[in-house]
Amino acid sequence: xxxxxxxxxxANRLADASGVVIRPYFRQRIEVVHKAGGGPFDPVTEADKGxxxxxxxxxxRERPDDGILGEEYGETPSKNGLRWVLDPVDxxxxxxxxxxxxxxxxxxxxxEVPILGILDQPVLGERFIGANGRSVLxxxxxxxxxxxxxxxxxxxxxxxSTDPSQYFSADQQVAFARxxxxxRMTRYSGACYIFAxxxxxxxxxxxxxNLKRWDVAALIPLVEGAGGIVTSWDGGHCRDGETxxxxxxxxxxxxxxxxxxx
Numbered sequence: 049x050x051x052x053x054x055x056x057x058x059a060n061r062l063a064d065a066s067g068v069v070i071r072p073y074f075r076q077r078i079e080v081v082h083k084a085g086g087g088p089f090d091p092v093t094e095a096d097k098g099x100x101x102x103x104x105x106x107x108x109r110e111r112p113d114d115g116i117l118g119e120e121y122g123e124t125p126s127k128n129g130l131r132w133v134l135d136p137v138d139x140x141x142x143x144x145x146x147x148x149x150x151x152x153x154x155x156x157x158x159x160e161v162p163i164l165g166i167l168d169q170p171v172l173g174e175r176f177i178g179a180n181g182r183s184v185l186x187x188x189x190x191x192x193x194x195x196x197x198x199x200x201x202x203x204x205x206x207x208x209s210t211d212p213s214q215y216f217s218a219d220q221q222v223a224f225a226r227x228x229x230x231x232r233m234t235r236y237s238g239a240c241y242i243f244a245x246x247x248x249x250x251x252x253x254x255x256x257x258n259l260k261r262w263d264v265a266a267l268i269p270l271v272e273g274a275g276g277i278v279t280s281w282d283g284g285h286c287r288d289g290e291t292x293x294x295x296x297x298x299x300x301x302x303x304x305x306x307x308x309x310x
Contacts, residue, residue: 049158051179059154059166060175062106066099066136066152067170073098074171075146088214091140096120099136099152107132119262131157133265139239148172149241155265160287165266167244176244176270183247183273194274196296197249202303205252207231208242215258220291223281224255226307243267243294247274252296253304257281259289267294277301281308 073095083090100120107116108124115126118134132154137143139150148171156164167176175186176194183194199205212224228234231253238245240263245251247270264286271278271294281291283305293308295301 049163051156051164055156055164056177056179058111059156059164060177062103062132062154063152063166063168063170063175065102065106066154067168069098069102070095070136070152071170074143078144080144089141091144092120093137093140093144095143096137096140100134103132103134103136103154117262119260129159131160133157133162133262135240135262135266138263139241142237142239142241149238151176151240151244153240153262153266155262155269157265162265162268162287165269167240167266167270169241169244174244176247178247178266178269178271178273181273183270185244185248194247194270195249196246196271196274196276197252199252199295199297199300202227202230202253202300202307203232205231205300206250207234207253207255208236208238208245208251209234209255210237210239210242212236212255212257215256217258220257223308223310226310227253227255227304230303230307240267243271246276246294246296247271249274249296253300254292254294255281255304255308256292257290259292261287261289264289264292279305281305 100118113127115131116124135153138153142149152168154166164179185192276296278294280286286292
């Protein structure tokens with residue numbers, strides 16, 4: 049499906065509405081709730097919830113046949129094959145720590161295939177949009193086309209991952225260590241924002257695992273629109289979030305896949 053300008057404009061309105069809700073909470077002493085109650089810390093704040101409510105209200109009112117899948121409020125089934133996938137604060141740990149390494153993720157899927165993705169950083173005033181095979185950074189009236197950089201070999205690559213010790217199984221940590229050992233440099237943390245850095249041409253490879261659909265749906269059109277590749281660790285689709293490897297250069301992707309499989 050080609051994404052027409054009206055849908056892109058609508059998606060931008062969703063990001064605007066979410067940003068209005070979220071911005072006042074950043075770097076404020078707000079209540080943080082542990083969603084799971086036990087196990088690994090899984091924080092949520094009113095910024096997460098309020099941002100999603102704002103988006104849902106607009107979709108429900110103006111596009112009632114579209115489905116919605118969000119981290120905080122579950123799924124509303126689609127009547128037309130289109131579904132919005134929402135994570136208004138991806139990187140809540142960074143958010144509550146007062147760091148900018150988070151973003152609002154808004155994706156549109158057609159029959160579960162992401163066709164539009166927005167990563168909005170409403171505090172920095174950065175909006176990354178991927179659709180129709182192109183990606184762009186919008187900063188006010190400024191629009192910058194995004195393109196990944198060339199990197200022929202993993203030994204020259206900058207590798208990013210949010211937190212392997214938190215999200216990876218023991219076997220996955222071993223596989224990741226092989227890739228990390230081969231890369232030039234590794235940086236941790238960043239959540240969705242590291243995918244923006246890849247699209248901008250500052251990061252060469254990202255390896256993640258055990259995420260959810262709302263963590264990745266918006267990032268797939270963004271990375272691909274900038275000329276990158278994003279798959280599962282075995283080279284298949286990564287829409288379920290179970291394993292993810294994103295690269296700016298297919299040569300590095302092929303090299304890393306071999307190490308993850310070996």
